[in-house]
Amino acid sequence: MTDTSSATDASDDNGPKNHRTIDRVTQILEEVVYHPGIGFAEIARALGAPKSSVHGFIRGLQAKGWLYEDNRRFYLGPAVYGLTLASGHIRAGQVTQADLDALHEATGLTVFLGVEAGDHLIYIGESGTDALTGFAARSNIRRLLLNTAGGKALLVARPDVDRESYLRRQQAENPELVSEFLAEFADISKTRVARNYRHHGAQLALSTVVRNQAGESVGAAILIGQASEMKPREAKLRKTLLKHVDSWATHKVSAREPI
The missing domain is CATH 3.30.450.40 (GAF domain)
Known part of the structure; x- marks a missing residue:
């Protein structure tokens, strides 16, 4: 009898999987893409998450240039457009x-x-x-x-x-x-x-x-x-x-x- 469970597990490991951190980062970027100038509280509300848990993600994205803040409003940062231009x-x-x-x-x-x-x-x-x-x-x-x-x-x-x-x-x-x-x-x-x-x-x-x-x-x-x-x-x-x-x-x- 052939054991298919290990093959199935291997296949699952190689396929795409949701990741909580990646999902949260993606959600933040999508909110900013579709609502440029969105505020911090609005982002947290859209994600259904407490502000404290969203704060670190937003500051990290800012630090790497994926977002930037202007007058307490968030926009896509130069890193996003830099990839487009460089391509x-x-x-x-x-x-x-x-x-x-x-x-x-x-x-x-x-x-x-x-x-x-x-x-x-x-x-x-x-x-x-x-x-x-x-x-x-x-x-x-x-x-x-x-x-x-x-x-x-x-x-x-x-x-x-x-x-x-x-x-x-x-x-x-x-x-x-x-x-x-x-x-x-x-x-x-x-x-x-x-x-x-x-x-x-x-x-x-x-x-x-x-x-x-x-x-x-x-x-x-x-x-x-x-x-x-x-x-x-x-x-x-x-x-x-x-x-x-x-x-x-x-x-x-x-x-x-x-x-």
């Missing part, structure tokens, strides 16, 4: 890698796709990066909105109340950046394109907001290149950027782009 593939279904590649080919410039995470801009896609811009994007994934063209474009697109609240928070630490943004606000609103200089004026960035079919801002497309090469054709680059990004608004959103 070389976009997982935001509305804008595909082919979309970014087409914009790069039309302009000859580095293209980034950025999204808001709290008060920061995080790149989640790229096309045509050279060694310098690629390294910079990977080594500094989370950027202050006020300090980037993409962030400025997204700030202009925010509801007035949200934008004013953000600017008040930044006034104490970054008064010069706030003043610069306010001086540029009318032009960005009118042209739909924000600009920013980097590396002491050597690099120029142009950005516009990516919107979904409902007209809601969901991200920003950014062109980056040498200022000396971009400035003579800036008007044409702006038109090309708007043309491509406006076409993305008609795309249907899929949960994940195949890789």
